[in-house]
Amino acid sequence: MHINPDPIAEGEWIVENLDDPETIFIQVEAERQIYDVAHLPRAVFAEGYKDFTTEKNGVRALVPDLVDLEMTLSNFGIDNSKRVVFYSAEKSMWPCRAYWVLRYYGFPNVQIADRSLAGLIKLNIETTTEIDFTDWSPVELSLTGxxxxxxxxxxxxxxxxxxxxxxxxxxxxxxxxxxxxxxxxxxxxxxxxxxxxxxxxxxxxxxxxxxxxxxxxxxxxxxxxxxxxxxxxxxxxxxxxxxxxxxxxxxxxxxxxxxxxxxxxxxxxxxxxxxxx
Incomplete structure (x- = not known):
């Protein structure tokens, strides 16, 4: 698999592109309440273990099956034309885990934010507690990773x-x-x-x-x-x-x-x- 030439979304770019309809920001956390306190406008919530791991044969936290991940991303309003940017409220391993899972299944345009939401707030970025509901979108993945x-x-x-x-x-x-x-x-x-x-x-x-x-x-x-x-x-x-x-x-x-x-x-x-x- 080729190395992603642009794996990180810079904070300044995020500030300028919060309203970009072609970019889906996903706040990935271990639990929902962290997202409910504050998140980026239009950002979707993802639960790390539920959405980016599965259990098989008694072993936890394995990469989810392709069809399950397709359904998850579709429910987030993601199709293959979208740019996906993962971030977390604080320093976290979850953005990289979610990123790796999407790369494993060949999603074409995925990045992680260059800092946590706490870091973005220092750039005077806007946050909200409002929930922006997304429309279901079809996405096709393949095992390329x-x-x-x-x-x-x-x-x-x-x-x-x-x-x-x-x-x-x-x-x-x-x-x-x-x-x-x-x-x-x-x-x-x-x-x-x-x-x-x-x-x-x-x-x-x-x-x-x-x-x-x-x-x-x-x-x-x-x-x-x-x-x-x-x-x-x-x-x-x-x-x-x-x-x-x-x-x-x-x-x-x-x-x-x-x-x-x-x-x-x-x-x-x-x-x-x-x-x-």
Whole structure:
């Protein structure tokens, strides 16, 4: 899959294009009440887990099925001609997860806002509590993003030295050390053997803005990642790791970055997969 040449919508551009009927702004959150407090005019609400994940065979937070995602986007008033811009109220992993899902299914024009709503408000952007109801629109997706997703088998091959590559844990330090499993329970704690570690939150500031390219490169270089090998980011459920995937693939142009969608939700569930503490 080609790298998106324009993956980020700049704050100033958003301010000037709030009324553009060809752009759909989607505020994606874990819960509705955050959106109800304040959102961009005309913005649609998306619930992260409900709209951009699904559960299969006991494993949570997997990429939704194509037909389900088509229905979700159609209900948001999105057709293939629209530009979609994801954002959240505060610093969040959800815009990148939603973005990655749309890229996986070949949606042609998708971006994330360059900062959270809190950051946009500092640009004196207008917000509202009004709900703008959208008309249903047909959308057609296709499975074109197999090069940006990875599987447990691939990650296992890397972890056991049978395939060149690196595994990157994007969770908190306590999760990586096996002290806890984060906000979701898991059958086992620990990490994938040999996994490097870089918490996704270190990639952006408090307003949800990514650091400049040189700073981002250095963060990865410091842990031994330079894009020369296939790199497989993971987290608890492929959501936080989508942030690191976005940085590596879309911003640093490391085309070998592939998000391990099953992540710890799958790895800890499958007893035959090795762990390290």
């Amino acid at each position: 197999e090069s940006i997703i990875s599987t447990a088998d691939e990650v296992l091959a890397v972890a056991t030295g049978k395939m060149d590559g690196q595994v990157l844990d994007c969770r908190s330090s306590s999760e990586w050390q096996g002290l806890d499993t984060g906000s979701h329970s898991a059958p086992r704690s620990g990490r994938i053997p040999g996994a490097l570690h870089l918490d996704w939150e270190e990639l952006m500031d408090a307003n949800g803005q990514f650091y400049d390219i040189e700073t981002l490169k250095q963060l990865y270089f410091d842990i031994g990642v330079d894009g020369s090998l296939p790199i497989f980011p993971y987290c608890g459920g492929g959501i936080r790791s989508a942030v690191s995937w976005f940085v590596m693939y879309e911003l640093l142009c490391w085309e070998s970055a592939r998000n391990y969608d099953g992540s710890w939700a799958e790895w800890s569930y499958r007893d035959e997969l090795p762990i390290e503490i």
